Amino acid sequence: MYKVVVPGDFISTEVNRAGDGTYVEDGNVYALKYGVVDDRGTIKVVALSGKYMPVNGDVVIGKIVEISFPYWIVDIASPYEARLRKSEFGRGENIDFGNMCEYLDIDDLIVAKVMNVDVMMRIDLALKNEFKMDGVGRLIEVSPTKVPRIIGRSGSMIRLLKDKSNCFIFVAKNGRIWIKGSSADMDIASQTVMKIANEAHTSGLTDRVALFLDSFKSEKGEG
């Protein structure tokens, strides 16, 4: 069973095991966030809500909000905007002030990797190989704190979801989820993702999700 803590709750006296979401004061470990305690390895508090904070190497889904030569300004569902330099398209391309929008226009969605975050919270992105989302499929947004749960331990949950819903599902670190498949399948997949997000703090979730997905299948068979 997961233990829910609130900021300032005493967790432990093992100061050298204190990890993310905790702080140490007078030889005690206290919770820094409202969340559940993860006691495996270091003592962590996994928050139940909160904004995405970019970390180098994260793969995110972003939306172009502004074109400002030589950058595209990208919204990555974080308090900070990221930027994508035109050189990401390669040196061969002749991108200038006028034709930037032919490569990526405002409101376009892209899959990108966080290359660098500096102290001033300037965020540089790099394009992934298949970065264009071309308006295919659906995008749903959940709290980035639920992402580890949607993926599951060593990807068990996401594998289950992909197999049973027949969808292509891509979960980005910033909580944006891209689903591609037939309309009915996407309905099932997005409902399931929302269910996982809402029950992320409970145990035995993978089994319940499996049952939930099977219930759709039996409905279809009867109808």
Add this chain to the structure above:
Amino acid sequence: MKEEKIELIKDGKRLSGRGFEELRSIKIEVGVLKRADGSCYFELGDNKVIAAVYGPREMHPRHFQNAKMAVVKYRYNMAPFSVDDRKRPGPDRRSQEISMVSRKALDPVILRELYPKTAIEVYVEVLQSDAGTRTAGINAASVALADAGIPMRDLVSSVAIGKIDGEVVLDLDAKEDNFGEADMPIAMIARTNTITLLQMDGRFKKEEFERGLKIAMSGCRKIYELQKDALVKKYSKSGNEE
């Protein structure tokens, strides 16, 4: 004013039937607003307040950004229908002051340095008022901040004490506030006994002040437990549903 003086204490009980060191009934609900990052509905007797937290998000206007830490914005607002005589809507001198002191009451627990250049916005709306709305607002705001997943050292709890008919009592209601002799709201971090807000209206003798502070601090501890319970309950409840 003297001739219409009313008796606030009868047979060792207050008008509301409470003892001297008794809080009003408290109800806390977490996550009541869907579109806010964190929210809380708080009832303290007949006070009804709702707090919403947004952020951390980009600070606007930009020149108010702090390059080293997040800026906390706090807006305390009374609804026009929250009092007997309609209140003129919008910010006034009183609500601006309360917004400022409430913000300063919460500032010490928030780890603002983790989110440079951003704003953490707290909106507190008073729907119904019966004395002690600033303390109710701070209680609600601190729960809403936790609900928004904002890193905090602790929760802040707040309560007022006052003096009526020469007695020091906890948590004044509107009648006691209007006809009483003094009123002192405090806010504190319950675990470390750190006081983050202390205002006083009226006069206390030194020993009354000291006794009052003790009563207020024990009141804050009670509220702190309720705040914690409400937050923990939000997730243990939805876990048992299925």
